[in-house]
Amino acid sequence: MAFIEFENATVDFAIYNATGRSLKKNLLRVATGGQIGADERGRVVVRALENLTFSLNKGDRVGLLGHNGAGKSTLLRVLGGVYEPSGGRVRIDGNVGSLIDISLGIDHEASGRENIYTRGALLGMTRARVKEHIDEIIEFSELGDFIDMPVRTYSTGMHMRLVFAVSTILRPEILLMDEWLSVGDEAFRHRAEARLSSMVEATHILVLASHSRQLIENTCNRAIWLEHGKIRMMGDVHSVTDAYFGAVPTAAAA
Amino acid sequence: MSDIAAAVRRLPLVGVLGWQDIRQRYRRSALGPLWLTISMGVMIGTIGIVFGTLFRSPMGEFLPWLASGIILWGFLSSVVNEGCTSFIASDAIIKQLPIPLFVHVLRMMWRNTIILGHNLVILPIVFIATGKAISPVILVSVVGFALLVVNLLWVAVLLGAACARFRDLAQIVASVLLVAFYLTPIMWLPRSLPANVSAYLLDFNPAYHLLEIVRAPLLGQLPSAMNWGVSVGLAIVGWTLTLFVYGRYKRRIAYWL
Numbered sequence: 001m002a003f004i005e006f007e008n009a010t011v012d013f014a015i016y017n018a019t020g021r022s023l024k025k026n027l028l029r030v031a032t033g034g035q036i037g038a039d040e041r042g043r044v045v046v047r048a049l050e051n052l053t054f055s056l057n058k059g060d061r062v063g064l065l066g067h068n069g070a071g072k073s074t075l076l077r078v079l080g081g082v083y084e085p086s087g088g089r090v091r092i093d094g095n096v097g098s099l100i101d102i103s104l105g106i107d108h109e110a111s112g113r114e115n116i117y118t119r120g121a122l123l124g125m126t127r128a129r130v131k132e133h134i135d136e137i138i139e140f141s142e143l144g145d146f147i148d149m150p151v152r153t154y155s156t157g158m159h160m161r162l163v164f165a166v167s168t169i170l171r172p173e174i175l176l177m178d179e180w181l182s183v184g185d186e187a188f189r190h191r192a193e194a195r196l197s198s199m200v201e202a203t204h205i206l207v208l209a210s211h212s213r214q215l216i217e218n219t220c221n222r223a224i225w226l227e228h229g230k231i232r233m234m235g236d237v238h239s240v241t242d243a244y245f246g247a248v249p250t251a252a253a254a
Numbered sequence: 255m256s257d258i259a260a261a262v263r264r265l266p267l268v269g270v271l272g273w274q275d276i277r278q279r280y281r282r283s284a285l286g287p288l289w290l291t292i293s294m295g296v297m298i299g300t301i302g303i304v305f306g307t308l309f310r311s312p313m314g315e316f317l318p319w320l321a322s323g324i325i326l327w328g329f330l331s332s333v334v335n336e337g338c339t340s341f342i343a344s345d346a347i348i349k350q351l352p353i354p355l356f357v358h359v360l361r362m363m364w365r366n367t368i369i370l371g372h373n374l375v376i377l378p379i380v381f382i383a384t385g386k387a388i389s390p391v392i393l394v395s396v397v398g399f400a401l402l403v404v405n406l407l408w409v410a411v412l413l414g415a416a417c418a419r420f421r422d423l424a425q426i427v428a429s430v431l432l433v434a435f436y437l438t439p440i441m442w443l444p445r446s447l448p449a450n451v452s453a454y455l456l457d458f459n460p461a462y463h464l465l466e467i468v469r470a471p472l473l474g475q476l477p478s479a480m481n482w483g484v485s486v487g488l489a490i491v492g493w494t495l496t497l498f499v500y501g502r503y504k505r506r507i508a509y510w511l
Binding site: 077098 | 510
């Protein structure tokens with residue numbers, strides 16, 4: 001049973017300027033006098049997320065709204081288990097899958113087939129499991145004989161079709177997305193759309209960050225509006241999108 | 255601790271990524287990592303002739319000593335050096351996927367073990383050329399190698415975390431390794447040292463003990479009790495320290511990248 005609970009979760013990034021990153025300077029400072037602590041070690045702290053409290057249950061389709069830098073990507077990374085919050089508590093039950101940066105780990109000199117295995121291993125699939133699905137992946141990506149050619153010879157569209165086909169094999173309980181994936185030409189797009197929709201349907205909890213009102217309203221039933229790392233508004237999808245896009249009329253028209 | 259256990263469960267991933275690194279070196283290059291072996295072989299030959307003549311060491315003894323020393327040192331130093339960057343180099347993966355961090359250290363270790371396998375080809379050639387007999391003691395080196403790897407793993411984890419935070423530490427480590435290369439008996443034989451100096455350069459040199467538990471059996475001798483003792487002790491103390499530091503700072507590593 002997928003379940004997510006945030007309790008006053010805070011994420012702080014300490015920015016180490018040239019002074020902090022360098023061991024030598026740290027040692028020199030110790031040598032030149034005990035000013036440590038006077039300026040809190042000269043560190044600048046960026047608070048990316050502040051005191052987030054919410055819980056998500058099975059069936060929740062959550063849209064993340066907010067301007068650039070509002071903390072959407074950081075929140076997705078916390079949900080994905082990459083960052084552990086520097087304050088507060090986060091509980092995530094259920095296996096998490098992410099459709100963010102699906103090209104990660106692709107080796108351009110290796111063939112498409114080799115990359116399917118590498119990418120599958122990164123996503124936590126066993127070799128046997130990839131083997132089970134490999135024909136399906138190759139068929140879906142429509143790469144034909146190109147599957148045994150180095151990925152560097154692929155066009156952008158072919159590349160996207162390959163990584164899309166591999167990444168959508170999984171059926172995670174919690175799915176994270178940063179904007180909807182749209183790949184390939186017209187014909188392929190329809191099949192991709194269908195596959196992505198079935199993946200979204202199968203997942204227990206979806207968290208989707210987007211700037212598109214239409215996408216959020218069509219896909220989600222709840223929404224969270226982040227502003228400066230804090231929750232500005234949270235609730236039913238239409239009331240949040242009305243408030244968010246209402247404040248920015250040009251975005252609503254787009 | 256749980257990170258390390260989780261990484262062990264992801265061993266297939268370590269294998270895939272490690273092989274990918276090696277295959278990358280083979281692409282568009284007929285010899286791939288064997289180029290490194292060739293240059294190492296040339297280096298051994300050159301140093302062997304120059305220093306062997308300089309120190310008036312008999313070639314039959316000096317060349318196998320030098321070859322095994324340089325090959326093992328090459329492994330040790332590249333593991334330590336690349337250990338410094340194992341987290342930094344994988345930052346794209348670390349910041350995107352919740353893969354146990356220890357996987358990246360194991361990947362680096364596996365890659366270097368494969369390269370060591372390539373370089374080991376030099377040894378039989380040297381042994382045949384110098385007419386050195388091979389004794390069954392050589393099998394002990396497998397145990398020694400396992401202990402060496404256990405030690406290098408904690409060094410790599412500790413340095414990897416420290417270097418992610420303090421970026422210029424990697425440069426310091428590289429210089430220290432270079433100095434250690436000359437201080438450790440690789441290009442010279444221990445018995446050419448005066449007795450009062452040898453205590454410092456040998457007994458207090460952890461690199462010497464770690465090297466000796468693999469090199470001595472390769473050359474047909476058993477490592478001394480002190481070699482074993484120091485290596486086991488280092489592993490225990492090192493891992494205790496590393497688990498403490500790693501347990502404390504592991505969750506910060508993603509923030510430092």
